[in-house]
Amino acid sequence: MDDSLNFDTLAVRSGTLRSDFGEHSEALFLTSSFVFASAAEAAERFAKSEDYYTYSRFTNPTVTMFQERLAALEGGEACMATASGMSAIMSVVMSALQAGDHLVSSQSLFGSTLGMFSQIFSRFGITTTFVDPTDLDAWKNAVRPETKMFFLETPSNPLTEIADIEAISKIARSANALFVVDNCFCSPALQQPLKLGADVVMHSATKFLDGQGRVLGGALVGSKQFIMEKVFPFVRSAGPTLSAFNAWILLKGMETLSLRVERQSANALEIARWLDQHPSVGRVFYPGLESHPQYEIAKRQQKAGGAIVSFELKGDTPEEMRANAWRVIDGTKICSITGNLGDTRTTITHPATTTHGRVTAEARAAAGITEGLIRLAVGLESARDIREDLARGL
Numbered sequence: 001m002d003d004s005l006n007f008d009t010l011a012v013r014s015g016t017l018r019s020d021f022g023e024h025s026e027a028l029f030l031t032s033s034f035v036f037a038s039a040a041e042a043a044e045r046f047a048k049s050e051d052y053y054t055y056s057r058f059t060n061p062t063v064t065m066f067q068e069r070l071a072a073l074e075g076g077e078a079c080m081a082t083a084s085g086m087s088a089i090m091s092v093v094m095s096a097l098q099a100g101d102h103l104v105s106s107q108s109l110f111g112s113t114l115g116m117f118s119q120i121f122s123r124f125g126i127t128t129t130f131v132d133p134t135d136l137d138a139w140k141n142a143v144r145p146e147t148k149m150f151f152l153e154t155p156s157n158p159l160t161e162i163a164d165i166e167a168i169s170k171i172a173r174s175a176n177a178l179f180v181v182d183n184c185f186c187s188p189a190l191q192q193p194l195k196l197g198a199d200v201v202m203h204s205a206t207k208f209l210d211g212q213g214r215v216l217g218g219a220l221v222g223s224k225q226f227i228m229e230k231v232f233p234f235v236r237s238a239g240p241t242l243s244a245f246n247a248w249i250l251l252k253g254m255e256t257l258s259l260r261v262e263r264q265s266a267n268a269l270e271i272a273r274w275l276d277q278h279p280s281v282g283r284v285f286y287p288g289l290e291s292h293p294q295y296e297i298a299k300r301q302q303k304a305g306g307a308i309v310s311f312e313l314k315g316d317t318p319e320e321m322r323a324n325a326w327r328v329i330d331g332t333k334i335c336s337i338t339g340n341l342g343d344t345r346t347t348i349t350h351p352a353t354t355t356h357g358r359v360t361a362e363a364r365a366a367a368g369i370t371e372g373l374i375r376l377a378v379g380l381e382s383a384r385d386i387r388e389d390l391a392r393g394l
C-alpha cells in the first residue's frame, strides 16, 4: 500500500486481500491446507511456500492481511505473525541467535520475558546481561564481542520507565547487535520504534492491537530480509503460528487502534493527575506527568502517555503496603481484577503477586516492583467513574 498515506487511513485500508467474491470485509480463511490443480503445481508451490498458500502453518491469507496491516502501521517492510507475544520473543531469539551468543536486555521487562531470558534461553547457551534501560553507559558497558542482540521494552511494565530508543539504537548499531523493541505498551498509534532506529518491533497483539481482550496474538516487524530469511523459516518449521481466526479478530481491532489509544491516554492522564494529589498515594508512574523522570524523552518519542498508570500505596512495612494495595483493588466495583491490559475495560493488578509473582524477589526488587504497587490499564469508561471506583479503597 502507498506509504505516503496517513496512519488512520492505513489502519482501515491496508492489508485487504480481496477474493474473487469481492467481499468488502476481510475474509476469514479457516482452512488448514490449500488445494492444487496438479502434482506439478503442488510441487512448484511447496518449493516457494513463502510466495504461495500451501498449508496454514506456513501462510494463510487472513494472517497475511494482519501482517500487511501491522507492517504498514509500524512503517516496516515485513511482518511475521505469531500465536502470542511470548512466541514472538521465542521466534526472534531462535531466528537470530545461536549457542554462545550474548544478549543485552533492559532489566525492566514483562515477567515472562524476564523468565525466558534468565531461565530458558540460558539452557541453550544464550546468555543475557540485564541493564537499567535508562542508563546509556550501562548498555555500552554490557557489550561483549559475542553480543548479537539488544532487547528493550519502553514504556516498561509496570513502572512505565522510558528509554531513549534513538540513543540505544546507536549503541546497538556500533555493537553490530540486532535491536529489538517490544512496542506493546504504546502500540504504533503512539510510537514507531523502527523510525527511531530499532531493527525489529515485537508485539503482543493480545493487548492494544486486539484492544478488546478477546484473543492472543503476537508479531515481529522488520526488514524484508530479516523477516523472510530468518524468522519465516523458523516459524514455518517450529509452528508458533497465528491462527486465521485470531488474525481476523486482530484486523478488526486494529481499525480502531488510534481512536482507542488516544482516548485511553487522555483518561489515564486525568486519573494519574488525580492520584498524584491523593494523600494515600506515594509515587505515581505515568509518562504524561511532568514529574515522570523521563518526561522529556516520552514527549519526544511518544504521541501521548499511553493507557498504563502505576502507583504505589504508602505503608511502613511491605506487609502494610500490600494490605493497602489489596484494599484498593478489592474496593473496586468497575475495574476488572485481571492480568490483561490494553482492553476497552479498565483492568487492575498487583504486579508483585501476579504478573511478576514468579520472578525472584531479587529480580523484582531490581525492577522496583514493591508490595504497594498497583498497575492500572485504563480503558474507555468515564475517567470520573474510574476515579470514584479507586477512591473507595484509598
Ligand SMILES: *Cc1c(COP(=O)(O)O)cnc(C)c1O
Pocket: 084, 085, 086, 087, 110, 112, 113, 153, 157, 182, 184, 185, 203, 204, 205, 206, 207, 216, 217, 218
Ligand atoms: C503481554 C505482554 C507480553 C507477552 O504477550 P502474550 O501475548 O501474553 O504472550 C510481552 N510483552 C509485554 C510488554 C506484554 O505486556
